Amino acid sequence: MEARSYGDKWFGAVNATLLAFVSLIVLYPLIYVLSASISNPAAVLNGDMWLVPKEITFAGYSKVFENKELLNSYGNTIFYTVLGTAINLVMTVMAAYPMSKRDLKGRNLLMAVMVFTMFFSGGLVPTYMLVKQLGMTNTFWALVIPNSVSVYNIIIMRTFFQSSIPGEIQEAAAIDGCSEMRILRSVVLPLSMPIIAVMILFYSVGHWNAYFNALIYLTAREDYPLQLILREILIQGQMEEMVNAGDSSHAKTLLDQEAVKYAVVVVANLPILLLYPFLQKYFVKGVLIGAIKG
Known part of the structure; x- marks a missing residue:
């Protein structure tokens, strides 16, 4: 050596x-x-x-698991994350795969239009009006449809398809009679587990931590995600601490809120912390391949 x-x-x-x-x-x-x-x-x-x-x-954890509203919002967040990530993944794959085809006519124009949306958007008010006209307010669709695809992630996945999936394999499958959907399902996706794992992690973390869309589009508390309930707990605790400063009658309430606050933070972040180790090897490989060969 x-x-x-x-x-x-x-x-x-x-x-x-x-x-x-x-x-x-x-x-x-x-x-x-x-x-x-x-x-x-x-x-x-x-x-x-x-x-x-x-x-x-463990008083904080006992209060968390006794609170039915917190448990309900936890279930809502799991549902929004699973459904939203599934929609995101399907939309991203269906957009990135055609864009990776060099013989696709007008693909540069299509990509330019997609990239344009990364710099300019309609803004909050037009988006809210559109969501309301589509009848998605106060429904879970308002949390998963408006952000159903990310142009940045499309670019990453397209780069992976172009640099890591040999074109000869796809041509051989086409010669054998496979359609584009069959090539995507049987050839491309099995070879794309690293980038799929990256997309799952990106999208799931985004949905799990999201609260702004719920704050805008939802009014029924039974539909609130966990992060919105956590936001209320943090803001309520800060406000009561400022308003009732020096008032001994509220000391017990403040202590209970402090215990619940940290317990909820741990419970809210635990699933993502547990998810990452299982996706780490795919995550590192997918990011590096897309970055080096892109």
Whole structure:
């Protein structure tokens, strides 16, 4: 094995130090929120809890799972995420696959029109009027249809199809009598698992964290997603803390809200944190292939 030079050793040491520092910056908020969710709320409010849990209690989690509104919104978010991601994935594939065909007439014009929408849009008011005229307000369709496709993700997937799926394989399938849909289903998609995993992660995280569309289009609380309920909890806690500052009669309420706040944050982010390790190998491969060969 060839010995490393002095400069290489210093370069490795600096890289390791920087990566360790960045890891601490990323991990500290996660560990803090997790520790705060099982710590005494009074210790958290007083600043006594920095990293390690103090006076461990699961009162916040018990209140979360006793709250039927929170559980209902959690189920809504799961439904919106699964349905929205499925629609996003189908729309992105159906747009990216034709755009990857070099013999498609007018594909440059079509791509220019798509890219144009990334810089200019109708705005919030025209979009709301359109959604209302289509009768999608106060329905789950308002959360999955207006954002059913992302031009940026179409470009990524198109680049993957062009650079990673050999054209000879598709031509051989066409010679064997396969239609374009059969080629897509039996040849292209099985070879595209890395980029599909990337799209699933991108879209699912976007749907899971989305609250603005629900704030605009939904009025029935039973249809609210989890993030909108979490937003209300955070804002309500801040407002009551400012209005009732110094009022001892509200101390217990503030402590309960503090416990619930951190517990809800952990519960809300846990599914995404659990999803990423399973998609990590596909995620890294898909992003690098699209970036290097694009």
